[in-house]
Amino acid sequence: MSYRTVDGAPPGRASAPREAHRPARGRGTRSRRRAGRLLGYAFIAPAVLYLVVFLVVPLLQGIAMSFTDAKLINPTGGDPVGVDNYASTLTADRFWNSLLATVLYTTATVAGTVVLGTAAAVLVNRAFRGRALLRSLLAFPYAMPTVAVALVFAWMYNQSNGAFNRGLGILGIGETGWLTDPDWGMASVVAATVWKVFPFVMLVVLAALQSVSAELYEAARIDGADALNTFRSIVLPHLAPTLRIVALLMTIWSIRRFEIIFLLTGGGPVETTNTLVINVYRTAFSDQNLGVAATVGALGLVVSLAVTCVFLLVERRETKREEAL
Amino acid sequence: MRLRRVTARLLVSAALLAFALFAGFPVYWMVNTALTNDSELYRTGQDWWPHLERLPESPSTLADVPIGSWLLNSGFIAFGTTLLSLLMAVLGAYALSRYRFHGRGAAAFLLFATQMLPEALLVVPLFALFGALGLLNGLIGLVLANTAFAMPVALFIVKSAIDRIPYEIEESARVDGCPRYGQLTHIVLPLVAPSIAAAAVVTFFEGWNEFLFANTFLTDSEKWPASVGLATFVGQYTTPLSSVMAAAFLFSLPAIVFFVLMQRRIVSGLTAGAVKG
Amino acid sequence: MPRMVFDQVTKSFGGDPVIADFSAEIEDREFLVLLGPSGCGKSTMLRMIAGLADVTGGAISFDGEVVNDLEPKEREIAFVFQSYALYPHMTVAQNIAFPLLMNAFRPWYHLPVVSAVMKRAIARRPEVAERVAEVARTLELTDYLDRRPKSLSGGQRQRVALARSLVRDPSLYLLDEPLSNLDAKLRTQMRSEISGLHRRVRKSFVYVTHDQVEAMTMATRIIVLDAGRIQQIGTPEEIYGEPANTFVAKFIGSPGMNLIPATAADGRVTDARSGQVLDRGADLADGDYLFGIRPEAARLAADGEAGPAATVTTVEHLGGEVVAGCELGEPDAEAGLTVDLGGTVFIRTAPHPSLTGRGRVRLAFDRGAVRYFRADTGQRVPATRGTPQPQGSIR
Known part of the structure; x- marks a missing residue:
């Protein structure tokens, strides 16, 4: 059944009917199959x-460009420089700093979104009045355009008039330059990102939660499990495959993410949020050095591919383990 | 026992309230700021409660920002992206779901893998390519660039919907005399119409919200979409912030409304691409 | 209309044969049932007849014309799927009208607006509208024409599927386990409706099922399949009365035919386990056989009547009659009694006080109903008591 196609034929196998049985009319099986494939x-x-x-x-082309000294004024006219770009990039602190920034940003956003999203999903999964309304409200951030998010967060983070510092002022805590203080820049960007993306995790986990059969909860209750026990021994194992996929998506998307960082800090303060993608963009369009930008880009691609491969390997091993149980 | 249940319920309610505040506050603050004038913002301090009585005059505050023409540009990009993406996505999804051909696995992998490519890494070579093609300072170029990233998502949304249609229904149509291409129009398309709508919403807002390519490729401010236009105000407080926030709200509203309407289908489609790719 | 001939039809997926060497000739207007356990290839066979699956080797012909390479629509068939395969986005009326719509549809009607207009126009044509109304009336669907399949009950969906096949007046109806999704009561009712339909339309039916009751009650001819091979072709009476081999003997009947390992010597047949005499004067060569007897052809021996002794192991009351399982011989009660289904002989008879657990009884067999099968091949030994060899068995 699994390998049936519209033809009812197994994939990629052609069978010729015996010549003696060629029909008078109608196209042959083989030509019909070929037409289907075409x-x-x-x-x-x-x-x-x-x-x-x-x-x-x-x-x-980008990879090819990384071996040239192409400049923004003449993007296609760079001369080959061999691996010079790679040598200079890998020996400069800037690349390693931006790799560190990428790792920090990615781990923090993945952890934040997965924890908050799962918590929200578990809470919203309970039956209460106004659940649909609250669920929609919690999904707002994900739908909001990033530029609008950046606008409102930049304003809330504003040092002298922003909502955060005014709120903290009421509590007697002094002003912080959320986006300008090197100690706080990354945290502020991560917070804005988590706010925007956690609803996605929530919605995916919610869908998975709804596939836990009610009987399972009832069985756990009869067996005397309390809420925390139920969550850990029934809900969490059920969610594990979903959470792994979500974590993978969050990781890929965090490595890719450009707009919100670019708009809030532009890589600053003091390059603390200068992730690889921001680095590529600034090298290309501020330093106007396309060759080096392409080099950073190629290295970044290697990093994200490596992360994805590790994830897929873990995923495969876990799936196998779960199937074996 | 009873007391424990009451405290548990209180804790849950408190957590829900916290989440609602967390998710809702920035949106609320955007509206609040849109209804506050600059002197209050910078001198006396912004009120925590919105001046709803100023709602009737807010259209006039929008005059400081050319949001109208920006939204038109955004709309054009979004519409073009949707049209182009859906055309390719629906056909491709049908082929991937229902036909067996050599290279099918490779095609599926290509579609999946491109979702992992960071746009920012491609912006440099695309900049060079579009420069050569003369597409740099135009909306058409943005439609083409956005489609490359939006189309695979749409394709997986539609494919996962087609995968759920039992084969018997198409076989039945075949026995009833429906030709191959007719099965797509008579049977498959009507059945996956809701998912196509979800895919349309996703691609539309991919084009509507897109910032990176527009910011890089467009030199002419006449052609700015709202994302690029509004981005110029981030951290700049020379234009009245009430106008900026009102414009940003106007820009966000359609995205929020459509997403909330179709969230379930959109989310299941987005993960389907990753799971089954 | 079509007289179907299957000439050494084979089907394999990859290298594995699913159907091997299927040869049969079916007359027009037969109600043919393909009967077999799940996975025996009966559905694949039906799909090949429909043209939904390709024939790997051999030929299927309708009225002498090979149809191997014809599209389903060129074969003038209707197909009722196990899941009914109703079009969920269409109303009942649109579902029924779909084959007629396809008949009138031209490729250029696919153009966006034209499509909607033409669909409506075709549906309104008198020959279409009247035909749909007529078929709906026949199957009592008139009240549901504007509903969608989702809001119908299982039986109603089944009738819509039948209506959709009926509307085109095909010459061959193919039905793939159409009753398996219905509850028992509805199944009985639909069974007689389908039989009635067959009598009314006077066309050929091919019906796939694993349910022998459906096969026995509806078929005019049955093909029993197992593991992709034909076991027997015959009328329900032949299949039941003269099973060609032990598979058919066991598969048909509930419970199936009792098959008791036995040894024949000089016409005397003895039970291989207990050594008791089962039959005398049998016209058999000496050797090992299986002694076959239907449960209803076995009964309790009358007082003084000779017969093998047995111990009752299970008793199942079916209201008017009793199905009792017995073990031949008189096992030592102290040694404990194990219910060994392999060695159990079932009898179907009127209730009797001795039919209780561990009751000692004597059995008697209706000699005319005894069938012998070779122990090594499982094939039936030709009948000796005047029953003719059935027609159309394996060639």
Whole structure:
């Protein structure tokens, strides 16, 4: 059943009917199968070609560019410089700082969104009046355009008139330069990101929670488990596969994330939030050095691929382990 | 026992309230700021409660920001991205879900893998490519760039919906005399219409919210979409903040409304791409 | 209309054969049931007849024309799926009208606005509208025409699926376990409705099921399949009375035919376990056999009547009659009695006081109903008491 297709034929296997049984009318099985396959190619071709032209080719060009000294004024006219860009990038502190910033930003946002999102999902999963309303309210941040998020957070973080410092002032705590103090820049950016993204985790986990059968909860209650026991021994194991996927998505998206960091701090203060993607952008369009930017980009790609591979390996091992149980 | 249950309920309620405040406050603050004038903001201090009585005059505060023409540009980019993405996504999703052909796995992998590419890494080569094609300072170029990132998402949303249709329904149509291409229009498309709508919402707002390419490719401020226009105000307090926040609210409103309407389908589609890719 | 001929039809997925060497000839207007346990290949066979699955080897022909490579719609068939496969986005009326719509649909109607207009126009054509109304009336669906499948009960959905196949007046109806999703009571009712439909439309039916009751009550001809091979072809009476081998003997009947390992010597047949005489004067070569007897052809021996002794192990009351399981011989009661289904002989008879647990009884067999199977091959030994060899068994 699993390998049945629209033809009812197993994938990729052609069988020729015996010549003696060729029918008088109707196209042959083989030509019909081939027509079906051609239609498949025709349907997928636009999407694949599009991605090749607009993503794969530029990606390869970018990698090629990392071996040249291309400048912004003349993007395609760089001269080959071998691995000079890589040598200079890897020996400069700037790259390693931005790798550190990426790791910090990614771990903090992943941890923050997964914990908050799961907590919110578990809370909202209970039955109470106004649940649908609250669920929608909690989803607002994810829907809000990043630029609007940056605007309002920048204003709330404002040192002398922002809501945070005014609120803390009431409690008698002095002003903090949330986006300008090197000690607080990263934390502020992470907080804004977590606020924006945690609803996604919440919605995904909520969907998974709703597939836990009510009988399981009832069985646990009859067996005398309290709320915390139920959560740890029933809910959490059920959520584990979902949480792993969500964590992977959050990680990939955190490594990719550009706008909110760029808009809030632009990589500052003192390069504390200068993650790899911000670094690429600033090197390309502020320093106007496309060759070096492409080099940082290529190195960043290696990093994100490595992280993804590790995740997928863990995922595969865990899935196997769970299936074996 | 009874006391414990009451305290537990109180704790849960408190946690829910905290979450509601956490999620709602920035949105609330945006509206609040939109209804406060600059002298209050910087001198006497912003009130914690919004001046709702100023709501009727707020359209006039928008005059400080050319939000109208920006939103038109955003709309054009978003609409173009949606149209182009859906066209390719629906056909591609049908092929991936229902046809077996050589390279099917490779195609699925390509579609999945591109979702992991950071836009910021591609912005440099795309900048070079679009420069060569003469697409740099135009909205068409932005539609093309956004589609490359939005289309795979839409494709996986639609594919996971098609995957849920039992084969028997199409086989039944075949017995009833429906030709191959007709199965798409008569059977599959009507059945996945809600998911196509969800995919449309996702791609529309991918185009609507997009900032990076627009900020990089556009030199002409006439062509700015709202994201780029509003971004110029981040941390700048020369334009009345009430106008800026009102404009930002106007810009956010459609995204919030549509997302809340279709959140369930959107989320299941977004993860489907990752799980089954 | 079609006389179906299957000539050495085979089907394999990858290298594994699912159907092997399927040859049969089916006359027009038969109600053919493909019967077998799940996974025996009966659904695959049906899908090949429909043209939904490709034939790996051999030929299927309707009225002498090979149809292997014809599209389903070119075969003038209707197919009722196990899941009914109703179109969820269409009303009952639209579901029923869909085959007619497809018949009138032209490729250029796919254009956006044209499509909606033409669909409506075709549905309003008198020949379409009247046909739909007529079929709906036949299957008592008139009140539900504007509903969607989701809001119908299982039986109603089943009738919509039947209506959709009926509307085109096909020459061959193919039904894939159509009653398996219904509850027992509804199943009985739909069974007679489908039989009635067959009598009314006077067309060929091919019906796939694993339920022998459906097969026995509806079929005019049954093909019993196991592991992709035909076990027997015959009318329900032949399949029941003259099973071709032990598989058919066991599979048909509830419980199936008793098969007692036995040894024949000089026409005397003795139970291999207890050594008691089961039959005398049997026209058999000496050797090992399986002594086959239907539960209802076995009874308690009358007083003074000779017969093998047995011990009752299980008793199941079915109201008017009793199905009792017995073990041949008189095992030592102290040694404990184990219920060994393999060696249990079931009898179906009127209730009797001696039919209680551990009761000692004597059995008697209706000699005319005894069938012998070879112990090594499981094939039935040709009948000796005047029953003719059934037609159409394996060639």
